[in-house]
Amino acid sequence: MYTPESKYQRRADAYGKKLDIYAGRSNSIGNYKLLVFFAGAALAVILYIMRQYIVMAAVLAIFAAGFVYLSIIHNRIIKNRNYSQAMLQINNMCLKRAKGLWTSFSDTGEEFVDPGHNYTHDLDLFGKGSLFQMINMTTTYSGRQKLAGMFLQPLDKTEDIAMRQEAVAELAEKLTFRHRMYSNVLMSNKDIILTDAEVQGKKHTKSLIDIIDKLDAVFAWAKDTNSRYSASGFKLLITALPVITLLLTVLAVLKLVPFYLPIAGFVIQFLMLGYKVNYRNKSFELVEKYSNTLKVYRSVLKQFEAESFESRHLMNLREQLKGVSHEPAWKQIERLSKLWELIANRYNFLYTVINTVTLWDFHCLVALEKWKMTSGRYVEKWFDIIGEVEALSSLAVMRHDNPDFIMPRVSEELKGGIVAEQLGHPLLTKGRKCNDINIDRGQPILLITGSNMSGKSTFLRTVGLSLILSYMGLPVCAKAFSCPVMKVYACMRTSDNLGQSVSSFYAELLRVKLIVEAVDREERVFFLLDEIFKGTNSADRHTGARMLISQLDRKGAWGMVSTHDLELADMERESGRRIRNYHFKEYYRDNSIHFDYQLREGVSDTRNAIFLMKMAGVKVEEE
Template sequence: MTEIGGQTLVSAYNNYVNKLSTYKDLIQEQNKSIKILVYFRFFTFIIDFSVTVYTFIIKSYLVSISVFIVSLAIFIYLIIEKSKAINKRNYSMALKEINEKALKRLNGEWKDFEDDGSEFKDKQHSYSDDLDIFGECSLFQWINSSKTFVGREKLKNRLIHPLSTSVDINTIQQSLHELAMNLEWRQQFEAEGMVIPNQNINPKELYKWGKDKNELYTKPWLILFVRLLPCLTLILITLTYFTSLIDFKLPCFTIFLQTIILFIGAKKRSYTFNNIYKYKGIIVVYLRLLSSIADKDFKSDYLRQLKSNLVTYEGEGAVTAIKKLATIYDKISDRQNSFFMIFNISLLWDYQCMIEFEKWRINSGKSLEKWFDVIGQVEALSSISNIIYDNPQWTVPLIKDCDFIVKANGLGHPLLGDKKVCNDITINNEKNILLITGSNMSGKSTFLRTIGINLVLSYIGATVCAEKFECSLMKIITCMRTSDNLENNISSFYAEILRIKMIVEETRKNKKVFFLLDELFKGTNSIDRHDGAKALIKQLGEQGASGLISTHDLELCDLQYEYFRIKNYNFQEYYVNNEIKFDYKIREGVSTTKNALYLIKLAGLDLE
């Protein structure tokens, strides 16, 4: 048993296992029910068909017709019930898949998840590429449960645009903890999104479609005309049929007039109706997502604020408005029916639907983007809340208002699972630049990423992989994976220079910068590397930046005695039976070990 936000919860693993077992059993029962409906429908058809034919042969026509009508009604009812049963089974299968994925996430098998957000990779971003925010084995791949295009975009934005004030972080922390505690609702919400057709389609076209308008169908004179003309035609037809007061030529003329009117602007109306068909499937699913949010009684301020946006600008509820759009769809859905043309001409039905649709678009169309944004935000927050629910032993970071601080006990890399090694570290105003030395593969780069990604988690409101974690708000800038850019004719060394330029410029703007630099100036000779690194560290220190620098240049460590804000740390290796071992534990001081020749020999190269 564990506590999250003061509430005692069964362990995440046991909860997922129990839910998975429940849905597997439920799916088996639903499959049986569907088979029973199929068999029952088949035998009902055979029996009813036989009785209908037999009673017709013996000329019991009234019985035959009665049996046929009843049989047809039963057959349609069974078709509807089977469709409902299949929908319920699909929903159960979605929930089963969600819990299977959750167990894989806990078991460290999440690196096989298909959606890793690779399209969001941006080497120009200040930290996302170096800290594995997107792409293979990334933070996005680990936590994402968003199913809509908007949800994935909102999660991306939260990961690359951290919150900038402690008040905002605290507000989001409360929302995330509330969602974490509501596992049942989160999974049901996710399941609703799993049946979205073409879920990765950008809805910008849909937003434009909602905001467009055809003013012709909002004109009062046109609305009055198309309302009265069909009524007049029907009255004339009735009078012609039942009396001799009206000549049949008059209703024929009005019918002819209505036919001509239908041809006017028919192509544009068809285009509009086709778009309604096109978006209907997406909108219906979004309706279920909106209904889930609208029906949920949220406690935290931010979630309540999001929910409050589910109204039109005129105050009508989003769910009600989308249901009206679905009703309009139902009115135009039988256009291919052979009898529709007669119906359409008689009532000018296309015009009636266009008038109703334009009225909907004026009242609700411009709100679509706002509503879908709410869905996306909730999906993004739900994804982040997976971290909190799955790792209740992690800590809520304490955001400090002091200049520079990163103070952690038992700090580990959140993406390494059971393989992580935890360390304690303190960075403050007195010692705010750490030089990290150590032999190859000893853990220097991983440690830099460990601090960086936990800072990102802190700034998005999540819990962090530590026993205790305190930090101030700083702009994270990394320089770790610089590489050649052949398209722009940029070498890896020059790319590193541009990155460092970004850090220097940000510090000059009086921004609180936290940098992570891995092997400074590795693209040049040792003398230039040493002189350049020394000058840069001095400049960053004077301008007030804070961060960590890993280096193989042990002479740089002498800076600790020249600048009081610098402190040396190191990682080491050890040997057992002539085999190299690493404990990945950070120690104060300068590294006293090296292993390059050993690793060269281990790779099979004999340099002697």
């Protein structure tokens, strides 16, 4: 039976075999190159001793040509070897994900967790064991930021969601395209590791997050044009002066002019190189710092522009890359990359001599300014589009690796409500339990009771995360799922903050305030409240929860509340069944507790706190 896991295993096996083949060929060609070099050198020495100079020259030419030919082949084999190694590493990583071992991936996106955000702190979107950690396959700073932004700010228009769904579905089928795009950075740095587990026992390794560069300095440089270096008079000066100086040098050697004239010319050129030296060095240092990153972006751009797409969003992104010149963006980046290569290795004596004689720095600056004039203003847009494509490719992981998930139907209208059949938590790859749910205008709030560890909080997160996935254009873990566009607010994880002198109860109040203010702004709110007001006494908790739930109901909010406070169950009758009671329960067998994690109508009638205390080894004396 075909599964993503079996597909990744086949690909990993295939690339592993290719890697062995290319590694063997690389070693063989390397040995042949050494043999040709030393054989040619030895034969040339023998012929030199024998004074067969013409034959020696012919032999050197033949062996040199052979060495160059083998070098070309060797470089091609090394490139194929590095590509196979990168693809093997990628498919092994994907295989781990398919097996549910993705919590070892290095990038958790922990820094994107924002306790002040309306849901990121509560729904396992970032951090260890998060959705971000599971699907993230970005290799650039812009890609990583774009992906995080898709989590933080889901789409709120059905047309945009539909276009995102199309793009994700198309990219899900383009597995090789996505992996090749990811392989570019691995091929540029063979020491990168993708999972924390691979770090153990290895030295000089980096995770992908360690090498991702923020490119604000490049964007600022590309937009900062200097008309002085593009002026025709300046170009004439830096071209004519070295020519005149070299001509005077030749004439001085021929004793037609005194030597002090060419010497004076070289001195003038040397002094000219001191003009705006800080500006020049700043530009060239930028070249040195970001040259490898630029090559990665060029490769990604080339691959994206060469690929054919059918989804509207992807075609639109590719169209935006053309700009006014209609020259492919990757070619414009390639021209910049070649210019940067001309500036490399400038910190040596030989370069100083060449620079003084030819004013090479100025010629490079002129070429860079010309490039900035024609292409510089597009750089940030190009890299932004690369980030968008990388982020979409990461979203496509969810679609490809979960063929049993379904694309939800998202509506602008509240009429259809939230309807799910066999809805499960997408991150629980083992032992997942699924439930049906129906929330609409007639019953907009579900009150869920149940004993400890019965699954209340997990179910709230399942519904909340499924809504976020729907608005991101992603599939959900269900047999059927439909929902209106709403704004999700969650109050599930609150804790003390000693640095800000905030108690867990007050932190909870601040979260509740966000929900109430959103409702007052007449937003379409879907709220998740887990054990509301648990940080205060039972009387205040009951009174406060009742008042809050009633207020949210009156103002048209939808949501779910989990609670141990069984007295709140009376709200179903008091609200005319607009607030509905559901529960989870446990059962006991062989003196052990079991949970089936199935949602049932009505109020919980079981308790397990004392039993769990005894299981944990807490001695409890019953009265």
